[in-house]
Amino acid sequence: MAVAPLFRPIDVAPAYQKVADAIEREIVNGRIKPGDPIGTEHDLVRQFGVNRSTIREGIRVLEEGGLIRRDSSRRLHACLPRYSKLASRLSRALVLHEVTFRELYEASMTLEVASIEGAVERATEENIAELTDNLARSEAVVGNPAALAECDAEFHVLVAKASQNRVLQLAREPAAQLFYPTTEMIVTGVAEGGPRLVAAHRHLIDAIRRRDREAGVLWTRRHLQDWRRGFEKIANLDRSVEHMYMEHAQAARRR
């Protein structure tokens, strides 16, 4: 029998962690604003009184977390974590957890419907212009699966943006990133896939413009069901997301 727990484990974070935490605190609580320069490594050495190696380890942590970046000249400054970078972390996690396309499909059905509802309600003229521009570019590349898949991904990002809800925008992204590569495969394999995809986008923009919620939801559902039907022609919905998809995510993260 173990003794009754009398003490909690004490917290002795290593120095590099403390450095990272200290800088993170300043950024998160707003004393350092996005864009503000953090000093040079040498500055930080002086301020924290630790070795440059230690500082550098701390910096790596923050850089990976997206809280600081190095600009063109490699100087450090604070920045707002980019959704797409965070989302690709999540996508990676989903791959490692071997989620199935069925889970992806189900969750996306919810998330994309919520996006379109928000977009129908609150899209601005500028949002609609962006969507229209995207549609024009999609129509131009309807015969090119890779380019069309990219346009499709962008289209749905724009819809989410038009919803003016950043929580939703962020929540849908990881699943959407995993969809992207399959879209290319489907458009390649299913002859009428490309035109149907573009037609759905047209109807969605139209629904947003007319503030027609029913139509928006309907066409989002159809659009996703199209994806599903196409997917089931080439693979099983219960298969787990494959490792190959990570290439895309990795490339995207680097940007």
Next chain:
Amino acid sequence: MAVAPLFRPIDVAPAYQKVADAIEREIVNGRIKPGDPIGTEHDLVRQFGVNRSTIREGIRVLEEGGLIRRDSSRRLHACLPRYSKLASRLSRALVLHEVTFRELYEASMTLEVASIEGAVERATEENIAELTDNLARSEAVVGNPAALAECDAEFHVLVAKASQNRVLQLAREPAAQLFYPTTEMIVTGVAEGGPRLVAAHRHLIDAIRRRDREAGVLWTRRHLQDWRRGFEKIANLDRSVEHMYMEHAQAARRR
């Protein structure tokens, strides 16, 4: 006019980045399985042929990304990125982007309803047992706002888990983490808040047990509307999520 592109930009990533990428690739494509040891820093020095400082910077990157961890004896091994850790990154990003409680509320309404729908459809006996256990603990601490808020957060995690949809589980978490601190404030400030919260949970478990989708959705909506009413008594829904909430996220991440 630019000359025809003859060369692709060559990859000049720093060495620590290449180290991190190389290890990441092995983990993501499955050659290193979660739990497998990575070897000591010295091993990696030998394998990659770079200095230990460089290896360590690469390790920090992977550690922060959640792909590798150090066990009790500080040895490195691969691991599955934990949802809660990733989610707290996202929560932090949402705070920095100054999202409003309205966005949080709207997105959660969608995500929590989807969770309960999944749970009603697919909850296992074990899921229900966990929820019931949570309910019992909630009832025991109904007079203690902090403890009750924690139980509430856990309850909704369990509902999402019962949906058997890990994409949904992950998508809802960031928003949920930002809710948590307000729940405590509300239960503290609104007298009947605690009992109503527990009652809603009871109805939700009941709906799951009876596979009654309508009831599940209804009570989830009510539960969230209760939160909203409570929140509006103490603050404006259009206020941005405050920096103070990061303390919670930070503490959670450390675990």
Next chain:
DNA sequence: TACTGTCCCTTTGTCCGACAAAGTTAGAGT
């Protein structure tokens, strides 16, 4: 047998000093 204390080896966290490459700044020259 079960527990304790000890010695040794490994590993990590941190430090120091160094240097090449790339970027920045200031000054010279036109």
Next chain:
DNA sequence: ACTCTAACTTTGTCGGACAAAGGGACAGTA
């Protein structure tokens, strides 16, 4: 006012060093 060059600074990497903590083996003790 503009360009070119020569310092100077900063980053990325390296080699080597050491204290502290963990793990293992081994002996001593109750």
